[in-house]
Each structure stands twice: as C-alpha cells, then as structure tokens.
Amino acid sequence: MSKVTDTVENLAAPILDEMKLELVDIEYVKEGKNWFLRLFIDKPDGVDIEECGIVSERLGEKLDEVDPIPHNYFLEVSSPGAERPLKKEADFANAVGKQVHVKTYEPIDGEKVFEGRLTEFNGENLLVEVKIKTRTKTFEIPINKVAKARLAVVF
Known part of the structure; x- marks a missing residue:
C-alpha cells in the first residue's frame, strides 16, 4: 500500500470500529486530472447511504487535521457492491x-x-x-x- 492509503487506513480504523463496519478496500487513484480517495466499507447486512455519509464526514475531518494529501482530491465512501473484492x-x-x-x-x-x-x-x-x-x-x-x-x- 502507499503511504497515503496506510495513513487513511489508520485514521479510518477507529471510526469504522466504533460503527462496527469493515474496511473492505481503499483506492487512491488519479483519473484524468482529478485524484480520488475511495473507501469501500461493509457489514454483514450491508451498509446504507447514511452510514457512508457519517464515515465520510468523520474521516474528512480527520484528513483535514492530518492533511496527508498535498493536493485536492475527492473523498468517496461506499459499499463494495455486488462485485466485492476478495483480498484477505x-x-x-x-x-x-x-x-x-x-x-x-x-x-x-x-x-x-x-x-x-x-x-x-x-x-x-x-x-x-x-x-x-x-x-x-x-x-x-x-x-x-x-x-x-x-x-x-x-x-
């Protein structure tokens, strides 16, 4: 993993633990001229948009404090969907x-x-x-x- 994704994983862990959510994957990618930081989260009965919003807001605050990314980027938090990656x-x-x-x-x-x-x-x-x-x-x-x-x- 990159330094950015490692930092984000460390910042997200306590938020996800408190909400009893699992971090499925993190992507930090450039698409065209824009950078995207994507977190895919889940739980046994699935996540809803409200939970994604809460994680996005709380993680966004932590990212603003630590500022591990020196340029503008879009933060996206979502379910891994039907084609969930298998990594662990x-x-x-x-x-x-x-x-x-x-x-x-x-x-x-x-x-x-x-x-x-x-x-x-x-x-x-x-x-x-x-x-x-x-x-x-x-x-x-x-x-x-x-x-x-x-x-x-x-x-």
Whole structure:
C-alpha cells in the first residue's frame, strides 16, 4: 500500500470500529486530472447511504487535521457492491459457495482467468469449479498466485 492509503487506513480504523463496519478496500487513484480517495466499507447486512455519509464526514475531518494529501482530491465512501473484492483470507473464507472471478499472475493449467464457484479455501489454495461448455473442471489456485479476485455477479 502507499503511504497515503496506510495513513487513511489508520485514521479510518477507529471510526469504522466504533460503527462496527469493515474496511473492505481503499483506492487512491488519479483519473484524468482529478485524484480520488475511495473507501469501500461493509457489514454483514450491508451498509446504507447514511452510514457512508457519517464515515465520510468523520474521516474528512480527520484528513483535514492530518492533511496527508498535498493536493485536492475527492473523498468517496461506499459499499463494495455486488462485485466485492476478495483480498484477505477472511474474504475468501466467507466467499466459499459463491461465484467468484479470479485472475492469476501466471497460468494455471493454461488459464489465467477463472470464473466459477469457490468450493473450498484452506488458507493456501482456492478450489474453483468452472463450467467449460458441457463439463465442470475444478482448478486449484495457490493464494500467492492470485493477482485479483472478486465476487462475481450471476445472471
């Protein structure tokens, strides 16, 4: 993580703990000429716009005090949405039985992108059941080979 996201995570932690919310992800990115600081928060039954507003207001005050970002930026606080990123071991454990989208750093059985049902996570490997035409194949993906992972929306 960058120095900015580390600082923001430290500032946000007590606010989120008090509100019993989880920090899912932080992004600090430049899009066009504008900088965005995005926090994605959640709780088991989901977050609402009021909770996002409270976190935004309270975190904004802390950011104004500490001033870790030397230029103008937009602060956005929201739910991670249906395609929630999977980053921590707990995220993968909670996603067992759900549809996931996984990209790896290097090919596994000739593939780098896997979309299917996460059937197991043992702390070291993911087992992802992928439908290929008329059959199903299970891929074992070492967690240290995962570049990006998220929940997948099923239509």
